[in-house]
Amino acid sequence: MTTIIQNVCKISQNIFSSFVRVNGQKSMAILDETNVSTLKKLFAQLTLNDIHYDLDELSSLNNECTPSAPITYTSIFQNQFFSLTVFGFRKQSSRIPLHDHPCMHGFIxxxxxxxxxxxxxxxxxxxxxxxxxxxVSESDHHCLVPSIYVGEEIITSDDYHVGTLTPIDRNIHEIRPITNSAIMADIISPPYTELTNSYFYFFIDTVYDERLDRNITWLLRTMDSRDYYCDTLIYRGPNILV
Ligand SMILES: [Fe+2]
Incomplete structure (x- = not known):
């Protein structure tokens, strides 16, 4: 029997295996809208059961003897075309700070x-x-990135909504839980791997001047992860073949 997680990966493979990034430049590849719509509908139905995620495991490491990272990371599948990953937020104060996805598409x-x-x-x-x-200091002038703040999106586990980003739209984001703990899955293409020679920057979003009366937020690119770190949980769901 084909499971939902296998189908999500097969459709992702279909969509992204023709998506090629050239020399790190922004790819303007157009994704097939019909396939993307199918992927979003299927991905929207994904549950903890489909990936055999054990909620006890999210909290079991979090005790005084073995304090755990604020966020835990589980790789479900990855090849040169896309990655499917799960992030578990252990407490409400945890967050993935502002970061970009160079030349990538993403579904959350x-x-x-x-x-x-x-x-x-x-x-x-x-x-x-x-x-x-x-x-900012003169040495940081080249790290200033002009952006438009798109807004805040709230996604809950039962609303069948999938957040998206493209190489241009919503490409920088910050994610945090608004419940005591939360778990999200994301599909990123091309993935952050050595094969695709991709990397990402973090950003500080405080560079803004109201006197300019412009709807532009100047983000400051930085290598500083601002205390962001993860530990890992092993994926225990169905085997995936694409
Ligand atoms: Fe992200």
């Missing part, structure tokens, strides 16, 4: 609790005005 499904996604869309060819440049 909450499978337990509720999560908040705050997203930004990068705008190109916009020079920082002096009011903004003066707020």
């Amino acid at each position: 499904k909450c499978v337990y609790g509720s999560i908040s996604i705050k997203s930004y869309t990068i705008i190109d060819n916009f020079s920082a005005p002096n009011e903004i440049l003066n707020k």
Whole structure:
């Protein structure tokens, strides 16, 4: 019997195996809308049972003797075309800080609790005005990234909604739980791997000047993970073949 998680991976393989990034440049590949719609409908139905995720395991490591990371990471599937990963937020204060997805597409499904996604869309060819440049050190001027704050999206495990990002739209986001704990799954393509030579930056979003009266948030690119770290849980769900 084909399981939902196998089907999600097969459709993802179909969609993304023709998606090629050239020399790290932004890919303008157009995804097949019909296949993407099918993937989103199926992904929206994903539950903890489908991936055999044990909620006790999310909390069992979290005791005084063995304090665990605020976020736990489970790799379900990964090849050179896409990755399917689960992130478990152990407490409400945990979060994945602002980060980008260079040239990537992404789909996010909450499978337990509720999560908040705050997203930004990068705008190109916009020079920082002096009011903004003066707020950061000269050595950081080249790290200023102009963006539009798209807004905050709340996704709960039972609302059948899938969050999305593209190489352009909503490409930078911060994710945090709004329940005591929460679990989300994401599909990213191309994945962050050595094969695709991809990496990501973190961002600080405090560079903004109201006097400019413009709807632009200047994000400051940084390698600082701002205390973000994960531990890992093993995937115990069905084997996946694509
Ligand atoms: Fe992300």
